[in-house]
Amino acid sequence: MLISKYRAYLAAFGLGLLVLAWSDKAAAAREPAASSWVLKQGRDIPSPQPRKPELRMEGAKLSGTTGCNNFTATLSEEPNKRVAIKQVALTRMLCEGKQNAVETAFVRALEQTQFISRQRRSLTFLSAEKTPLLVWQSQHKPSAGRSVRTKKVHRRPRAYRRVAVRARGCPIPSYFTQMRFF
Numbered sequence: 001m002l003i004s005k006y007r008a009y010l011a012a013f014g015l016g017l018l019v020l021a022w023s024d025k026a027a028a029a030r031e032p033a034a035s036s037w038v039l040k041q042g043r044d045i046p047s048p049q050p051r052k053p054e055l056r057m058e059g060a061k062l063s064g065t066t067g068c069n070n071f072t073a074t075l076s077e078e079p080n081k082r083v084a085i086k087q088v089a090l091t092r093m094l095c096e097g098k099q100n101a102v103e104t105a106f107v108r109a110l111e112q113t114q115f116i117s118r119q120r121r122s123l124t125f126l127s128a129e130k131t132p133l134l135v136w137q138s139q140h141k142p143s144a145g146r147s148v149r150t151k152k153v154h155r156r157p158r159a160y161r162r163v164a165v166r167a168r169g170c171p172i173p174s175y176f177t178q179m180r181f182f
Contacts, residue, residue, distance in 0.1 A: 053065060082115060
């Protein structure tokens with residue numbers, strides 16, 4: 001009798017875990033995929049810069065770098081197809097003068113954004129007058145260590161060997177993937 005009670009409790013507990021795991025997977029499937037962007041141009045931001053601002057959008061959450069500091073913000077929808085970027089928070093690292101000016105212009109542009117336009121591989125943050133504030137270019141990052149590409153490496157004249165390269169650019173040891181073509 002005591003053993004059957006434990007079996008019943010164990011079965012109920014297992015069923016509860018199964019339902020919980022299924023609901024988490026369903027919720028994760030409804031979440032929009034994150035997208036990564038690199039700043040192509042911006043108002044009051046000089047074009048050639050050593051470290052370009054980056055943006056990561058995950059639903060209504062925005063995060064990334066200003067080129068010097070990290071930032072987070074929240075994207076909210078407003079009436080008449082408008083948006084507002086609120087709760088902009090930055091880390092407080094010391095930046096050089098030029099980079100500090102870029103950061104100030106970048107944050108000001110985020111706060112002035114009223115519309116967002118997306119076309120293929122570009123994302124544009126627009127002001128209330130629909131003038132471009134920030135223009136972003138899509139940045140595709142391969143999954144870490146999963147995708148493998150190949151490149152040809154010259155060893156001798158007319159002899160090639162293909163070496164698999166991990167997504168981060170580190171070669172996989174050649175004794176795993178060595179193929180010779182003559």
